[in-house]
Amino acid sequence: RKEVEQDPGPFNVPEGATVAFNCTYSNSASQSFFWYRQDCRKEPKLLMSVYSSGNEDGRFTAQLNRASQYISLLIRDSKLSDSATYLCVVNTFNTGKLIFGQGTTLQVKP
Amino acid sequence: GAVVSQHPSRVICKSGTSVKIECRSLDFQATTMFWYRQFPKQSLMLMATSNEGSKATYEQGVEKDKFLINHASLTLSTLTVTSAHPEDSSFYICSAVAGTAYNEQFFGPGTRLTVL
Numbered sequence: 001r002k003e004v005e006q007d008p009g010p011f012n013v014p015e016g017a018t019v020a021f022n023c024t025y026s027n028s029a030s031q032s033f034f035w036y037r038q039d040c041r042k043e044p045k046l047l048m049s050v051y052s053s054g055n056e057d058g059r060f061t062a063q064l065n066r067a068s069q070y071i072s073l074l075i076r077d078s079k080l081s082d083s084a085t086y087l088c089v090v091n092t093f094n095t096g097k098l099i100f101g102q103g104t105t106l107q108v109k110p
Numbered sequence: 111g112a113v114v115s116q117h118p119s120r121v122i123c124k125s126g127t128s129v130k131i132e133c134r135s136l137d138f139q140a141t142t143m144f145w146y147r148q149f150p151k152q153s154l155m156l157m158a159t160s161n162e163g164s165k166a167t168y169e170q171g172v173e174k175d176k177f178l179i180n181h182a183s184l185t186l187s188t189l190t191v192t193s194a195h196p197e198d199s200s201f202y203i204c205s206a207v208a209g210t211a212y213n214e215q216f217f218g219p220g221t222r223l224t225v226l
Contacts, residue, residue, distance in 0.1 A: 004153075032213050034213075041201070043203050087153070091213060096207055101153055102153045
């Protein structure tokens, strides 16, 4: 079983749609959680950290459910520029050894 | 935010040759740098952790004699792929942290290696 699992997609949505991505992690000792965005042939860039209380950054909302070992990302009012691969990332031992999910690809269409 | 550079951005080499990739932190001192590899349509996989002035720590399954890592200064780590083969063709990405702020990793732009 992979340590971090995501549905690879692709998710094809029209502009303005709301889309949600989910992610599960296997190690209950995991401590820190993130969503990264990766554009084609580029390095990953931090989108947002994920906290148990849930956090929001503009059109993006992230949620963490420790009991279910589940992380989500909600994107509202999708823009064409949101098209990318979204990586669920977990830091289990706070050592910097980030564990990346396979990524979920989003294509926003006009 | 902090900037990490990688050089070269793209390299094509013949099978059997060695390739060196540099990772530099441009505006901060990086006590720790990480090297990742990403194959097409797959996730980033950590290869090794590089600490300045000490030997790198390799992940299980990564051959330390094939992937030589040198972290000679607080701003530079190098990864040398020795005797490269076509299966080593991949996207190699480094990241750097300042101090022990491991949750704040700054990624380099990556190096695309193609071995013919």
